[in-house]
Amino acid sequence: MLFAVALLTLVSFLSLGSAYSDLSDDTLKNLPGPGDDFDIHKGSILAPILRTRVSGTEGNRAVRQHFIDFFKSQLPEWRIELHNSTSTTPVSGGKEVPFVNLIATRDPPGSFEGDVSRLALVAHYDSKYTPKGFIGAIDSAAPCAMIMHVARSIDAALTKKWAASDGDDFDVEHKGVQILLLDGEEAFRSWTDTDSLYGARALAGDWESTFHTAASIYRTPLDSIELFLLLDLLGSAQPRVPSYFKTTHWAYKHMANAEDRLRKLGVMKSSPNHAANMVKRENKKPRAEPYFLPEGSKADNAFMGGFVQDDHVPFMARGVEILHIIPTPFPRVWHEITDDGEHLDMDTVEDWTKLVMAFAAEWMELEGFFDFTAGKRGETTKSEL
Template identity: 25%
Template structure:
């Protein structure tokens, strides 16, 4: 019986594999996303309060100068005292009532301000990804839900990671959206983090919403990308948590295996040469297909 099941499973996989390989798809332009990442990362370190952070914000405002761009400015207490932070929200309206959020953080790690930490993958790659993503949504009313691209500030700890010292931008935005009623309209919160890694392996995050991860997996299978997604599991604390805790279906798509044994994470080695256009194409394709699947639900 077990053997039969196994053979059956293998057969199903190979049949669906052939079907997907035959389906031509237009791909997300990972090369363009990588180029946006390169320009953004060239600004240099962009920890909260630094001149680089001000330049990073100006860069974002310039990309979205003709779009519906909102700045969410707030001051929050941190172990280094009160800090002013800025979330950026770019809204692309859709015909259906409801919102799909695609989010990243854009700042660099504050404790690493003493070294030349540019966060090419950590904050950079996903900023480039979202900037290119806007080119898919711009200039028309979307058939499905509205899509909002959210660039969060203050994801990183100011001193050392804890519940209170982390996720400043997402905690603020989730609370604000809860009090003004926006949160009820959010059908899915998709978070991208560190997915520019050349050696892409995204684990299945146990803090995320299972049905939404299932859609991500289905989207990956659509392109034959199964080998990059969810071979292993982990449990990640990231900007999705304040939304998960408020009942918003959320998925953190993160590759926290960056270099051998995560050796490049939070080091001066988090540089452009560790990234690839192909990984950004894979991630972009999967986010676009996931958005399509959420719209179909």
């Protein structure tokens, strides 16, 4: 018992970002872009998600199978699980609609389920019931694609890091990554506590009552989530994402710092000061940077409460720490039929992908473990900037 208490005390010291380590400038400049895999018509990652995918429909099942095939073929070391639930909806005529969450987990080799803390990368993959034919590119096909590319890009570095561990670093041996692609976020008629977040509510409730073995460090799968990083409504130009929660402002500041460094290094494609954009205009003077995360210097006493309803709500209600990456105000295409692939700003999509990748790599302390000689996937190289 005394050992368990001491171990939990150690874990508390290791949490709250104490192990967070910045990437070098060279690593930041070489983080791989998605290249053609984000092409909205034929890209192997994004294009299959850009379709109607209302929960319980064939389109929803097809997109879920796309996720499964991606992990099985490209990331075989990740453990794939499907979490199933059913519920009636205001438009189902009393019939139960299936909701299926996909969970992909990569833990250090040899670790035990209840002894690993995880960074959770989260987005919802269902699309809205109305208007008819709604695609939901920002909401949230693009965020799903971002997470998939991030997972693929850090996978080999995770393997290399864990292989290099001598077994004496507690943090290395007990820290993993989990991806939650959630179903049923959208309301079928109008947003209420019961007509929304179907998959998230079911998963959070089940995980609250799923217990690890008595000797485990973490009591439940919810306790194992060190940070729930939720991406939503990303892909429109010039987003502005505030820091919503005081308890995770430290994590927001880390991501904001990564953005600032990426911009100063000239690798943010949506920046007016990116080399490609400078060439296009007559006035070559630098312009003000439109930061995605403008509140990195926000004071702790500036939090006034309030937040955006989203998939994090049932997890936050159970004590999970949340970093919510959703713009305020919402993009103009939100819940409009124009939220499709053609209305994505692809430079912004790629920039968000690189920023989330940098954050995940810094969280997992992957500096020195990337192999950039293995080739990239068609992104702009430094020599072309």
